[in-house]
Amino acid sequence: MTKRVLILGGRGRIGGSVAKDLLTHTQAEVTITGRTPGNRTGDSRVQHLVLDLADVEKLKKAIASTDLVVHCAGPFHYRDANVLKICIEHGVNYVDVSDHRSYTSKALIYNDAAVSAGVTAIVNTGIFPGISNSMVRQGVEQFDTPEKIHLSYLVSGSGGAGVTVMRTTFLGLQQPIEAWIDGKWQTVKPYSQRENLDFPPPYGRSGVYWFDMPETFTLPHAFPSVKTVITKFGSVPDFYNHLTWIAAHIFPKQLMQQKSAIEFLAHVSHFMTDVTNPFSGIGVTVRSEITGQKDDKIATFCSTLVHENTAVASGCGTGSIAQLLLDGKLKKPGVSPVEEALPTDLFEQTMQSRSIDISHEWLYKQKFDNRQIENEYPRRKT
Template sequence: MTDSVLILGGRGRIGSTVAHDLATHTQAQITITGRSAEFGKAVSLSSGGQVQFLVLDLAEVDKLQDAIANSNLVIHCAGPFHYRDTNVLETCIAQGVNYVDVSDHRSYTSKALNFSEQAAAAGVTAIINTGIFPGISNSMVRQGVEQFDKPEKIHLSYLVSGSGGAGITVMRTTFLGLQYPFETWIDGKWKIIKPYSERELVDFPPPYGRTGVYWFDMPETFTLPKAFPSVKTVITKFGSVPDFYNHLTWIAAHVFPKWLMQRRYMIEFLSHVSHSMTDVTNNFSGIGVAVRSEVTGQKNGETAVYCSTVVHENTAVASGCGTGSIAQLLLEGKLKKPGVFAVEEALPTDLFEEVIQSRGIKINHSWL
C-alpha cells in the first residue's frame, strides 16, 4: 500500500523543498496544502501525479481532521511557529498519525514537548525542529557529543547568505527572534541574554571564511541541555552575509524601541523591506547556508574540541533535505520513537549519516 503524506504549508519555499525531497527519495503519495486553488493543477501535472494539492486553511478544523485521518504522516511547514498552537500535533496524536515539523521557536517547541506522554501512549512518533537549523545542526551536535567521555560545552553557529532562497516567512522568523531577551544555559545556570548581542567572529568553511555571528534565540538553546545533561554551556549564534545585514539586524534589535519591535505591523514592514533587499543581494551573495558545531569535553582524561561543519548552496533546499530525510526514515519504519522529541533525541547518528550521504550532503569533521 502506498504511503500518504500530508504537507501543511507545502506551497511555501520550505514546504515545497520538503515535498521535492520526498518525491525524489520515496514512492509516497504527497498532498500539499495552501490557501488558494490556482496552484493545484500545475502541481499534479509537474509531479506526474505523485504530488496533489489541497486547498486548506489551518482554521478549518473539520477539513484538517479529515486530511490528517487520511494520512500516514503529517509534516507541518506552515510557519511562522511563533504564532502557532499545537492543534495539528494534538490531532495527529488523537488520530494515531506520525508527525514532523519545521518549527524553529522555543515557545512552540515548549508547547509541543508537553504532549510527549500523550504521543507515547498513542504510539505516535512526533519529531519537531527538523530542517537545517534546527534539524541537521542538532544531529551534528549529537554526532560530536558521542565522540566524548564527558561533553561539557556546545557552540553552534549558523550563517545564511541573503534570503537563503527562503520566503517572507523566514524573514518574519528572524525579526520575531529579536523581540525579547531569552534564557540560555551558561556554566550550568540559566542566564538571560539580549538577542543579536555579543558579536563573535567565527571561521566557516569556504566560500564564507571568518564571519560575524550573534546570539539568537533557538530551540536548541534549551533542548540540547536536556538531551545531554553533562553539558554546562550551550551557545547558539546566527549571522548573515553580506555583513551589512548583521548591522541592520543589530540596529533593529538594539536601537529600535522595544514596543515598536513587538508590533506585528513592524515585523511585516521589516520582513518585506528585507526580502526586497535580498532580491538584489542574492545575485552576488548567493542563497547558501553554513552550520558549524563545536563540542568541547573530556576524552581519555584530557580536554578536547571536536568541530563539524556543513555548507550547502541553497538554504531552503538544505532544510528540505533535513526534514525529508526524517520523514523518509519514518515511512520506511527505520525510525520509531513514540513521544514528542527534538531531532537530537530522536535520530540515531548512524541513520543520520546514511540519509544525509544519500542526499549528497557532506559533513566535515576535525579535532581542533
C-alpha cells in the first residue's frame, strides 16, 4: 500500500524541501499543511490541507489518517510536544526538524510512552542539528575512546530559508548556554568566544561563536565517554556575526526577551539577506572534529560538508530519515535524537543517494603529555 506522509509547516522553505526530497526518493503520498490554502503543484501525490496546530481536533484527524508525521512548523522555542503526544496515541511514527533544547527536552519526556506504543520518534533531524549529529557519530566510531566533540556551522546569507530561521537565531541569544566542558556542566554566554576555523572552499578561515543547540546536551548523553562538547555557529558575510554579537551583548536583556523585538530583528535581518544573498550565496558548511584515544595515542578526526543551499540540505537530512522509516529500514521505538537512532551505515547510504559528499581527515596524532605533536596521521580524504 502507498504510504502517507503529513508535513506540518510544509509550506515553509524547509518543509517544502522535505516534501521535495520525499517525492524524489519515495513513492509516498504527501499532505502539506499551512494556515492558508496552498497552490496546486500538478503532482497527483501532493495534497494541501489548511491546518492550524491550535485546532487540536482537526490535527488529530489528520494524524490518525497518515503513516508518518514530519513536524516542520517552527520556531520550536515556542512549541509544546502535543503533536508528538498525538502521534504516540495514534501509533504514528514521527520526525521533526526541531532545533532548540527546550523542545527536545519536552519531547524526550515521552520516550517511555513511545516505546510502549511501538512508535519511532526521531527529533533534531535536518542539517544542524541532523546531518551534523550523524557526522559526529561517524567520527566517534573511529575511536577507542572519544573525548571531545567540536561542532561548527557556517551559513551564507539567509541559507535559502524564511524568516522563521531568523527568529530562531535571535531566540537563541536570550539565555545563557549550559555546556558540557571538562566533564561538568558550565554556563557560557551565547555568541561569545569567537574562534577562527578552517572550513572547505569557498568558506576558508571564518569565525564561529558559541550557540545554543540541542546537540549541546544530547551528544554527551549519546557518548558518555566524551568530556567536552562545543557547538558554534557563524554567518557569512562576517559583518552579520558582529551584528548578532551586538544583539547578544549590547542590546538590553529586557529588549531581547520581547517577542515584538525578536520579530523586528528577524524581519530586518531577512530583508538584509535578500540584498546580500546574490553575493554570499545561501549555502552551509559543517565541521565536525572529534578528539580521543586511538591505538594508545591521542588523535583528531575531522569531517566536513558543504552544500550550496542550507534549506535543501535540511530537507535531505529530514527526508532521508523519513525515507528509512517508510521503507521499514529504521525502527527504534521511543523518542531519540538522530545520533542515537540512525546507524552510520544507513546514514552513509542516504547521503550518497543524495550526492552529499562528506570529507574526512586525520589532522594529527600527539603524545599523552600534550607537549609534542607527531605528524603520524597525514591529511587525507576518504
